[in-house]
Amino acid sequence: MSETPTRRRICFQQRIHPDRIEEYKRRHAAVWPEMLEALEATGWHNYSLFLAPDGLLIGYVETDSLTAAADRMAAHEVNTRWQAEMADLFDGIESPPDESFVPLEEIFNLEQQLAAARSAAGASRPGQVPRR
Template sequence: MSEQVIQRGFRMKLKPGMTEEYKRRHDALWPELADALHAAGIHDYSIFLDEESLALFAVLKLRPGHAADTLPQQPVMRRWWDHMADIMEVEPGNRPREWPLQPMFYFA
């Protein structure tokens, strides 16, 4: 039996007034970061904004055998976190604060 694709969802939070800047930075995503995400097995990654609360809702898929847990150790990931730290809520070390989301419904 083969492993199945894993879907993950989580929430992050923007600082007030940073919606346009967040979008601008993601529209110019660094090619080396995109390469690192793909190499880690991440695909079909979307982030949605609730404009009222400034909550960001991310949903991504992980390929079988993914290495997503190694991303925090990669220099390009750490540079991206530093690049984004001024516009969103972050943990020490500038990792974005993330709150996992519980899957409730899926329709294919």
């Protein structure tokens, strides 16, 4: 029985050329099915992209490691083709888009803090059930 890797919540940013935003949206409205399958197979879970009007792109993914997930994707030929298709849409990068993620530090997580607060409340008041 194999052990399931722990998923980490990862957020990253990039920037899309402001004059290429509509093209970026168009391409992501119909991502190639083989690209979607490769992402899932290589451990990209709950993956979302968010785009601001000025081209700021925020990505969110749950995976064991952003580096490891990107490395697994690099082994897929479809990823090489996708990155080449997308490269000219990005602003300020010298390497392929999937090698240019700028990870963001998670500084607040509601579920983690609630669990810690409830645990502390339960430990400080023996016999009392923490509120939900």
